[in-house]
Amino acid sequence: MAGHSHWAQIKRKKAAQDAKRGKIFTKLIREIMVAARMGGGDPSANPRLRAAIQAAKAANMPKENIERAIRKGTGQEPGTTWEEVTYEGYGPGGVAVLIKSVTDNKRRTVSELRHIFSKCGGNLAEPGAVAWVFEQKGLILVNRNETDEEKLLEAALEAGAEDVREYESEFEIITLPEDLENVKKALEEAGFVIQSARVTMVPKSTVKIEDEKTAQQMLRLMETLEDHDDVQQVYANFDIPDELMERVGANI
Known part of the structure; x- marks a missing residue:
């Protein structure tokens, strides 16, 4: 997972660019609306909405934008009806790719995603x-x-975490989804500063990529998918060695 974690670090460095373009706000607003529509507008009783609001605050989204998105999600204000759809595919080298999207037009979204996969050596x-x-x-x-x-x-294992992984600039603490909040709270009380805490999808196995061209195609696919307006999250099970990731990722 080292190579994949390195991609996550590259992604975070690019988040500031997304924020400047306003793209991250668009994705966060859609997530808040869907979370509110599916689980109600009270974040204390809706973990997904609570996580979406925390992410929006971390991106410095104005409070009024967050509250408006919640009202639209619960139907208190008129707005576009967004639908959550999951898509699956294969990237270069047979890498498994899972896409979480929020769309108001499934036909358009699937057509555009199919084109992206085809252009980047996948399907x-x-x-x-x-x-x-x-x-x-x-x-x-x-x-x-x-x-x-x-x-x-x-502290993490005592609080119920499953695993702690060490990387170049950060530690990853893995938990069961239902234990996330308790472990996060325990670590904060122990004095650790949490960068982020969220429920995600983790691959059970990985596909190692050592060929530079394949690695470049794979990262280009990830970048293009994540840049798509309807795409909220992209998960993939590639493992690219750090040295190759550094070299190829710098040019993506």
Whole structure:
């Protein structure tokens, strides 16, 4: 997973560019609306909405934008009806790709995603083709700077975390989805600074990519998919060595 984690770090560096374009606000507003429509407008009783609001605040979204999105989601204000749709596909080298989208036009979205896959050396697949490769987990990120690894490991496992993974600039704490909030709270009470905490999809197995052209195609596919307005999250099970990721990722 080292290579995939490195891609996640590259993504976060690009988040500031997305914020400047306003793209991240668009995606966050859609997520808030869908979460509110599916689970109600009270964040204390709707974990998904609570997480969406936290992400919006972290991106410095104005409070009134958040509240308006909630009202639109619950139907208190008129607005576009967004539908959550999951798409599956294969990237270069047979990499499994899972896409979470929010769309107001499924026909348009699937046509555009099919074109993106084709252009980047992959193909869109039928429902159920790759979903089995992934499992839902809680993911907490803690910055490595000034973090005592042994204390973090002890606190995380004691709180109910499944695993703690160490990377160049951060620690990943893996939990069961239902344990995410409790582990996050325990780590904060222990004095650790949480970068982010969310429910995500983690691959059960990975596909190693060592060919530069294939790696470039795969990262181009990820970048293009994530840049699509209807796409909220993209998950893939590629593993690209750090050295190759650094070289190829810098040009994406």
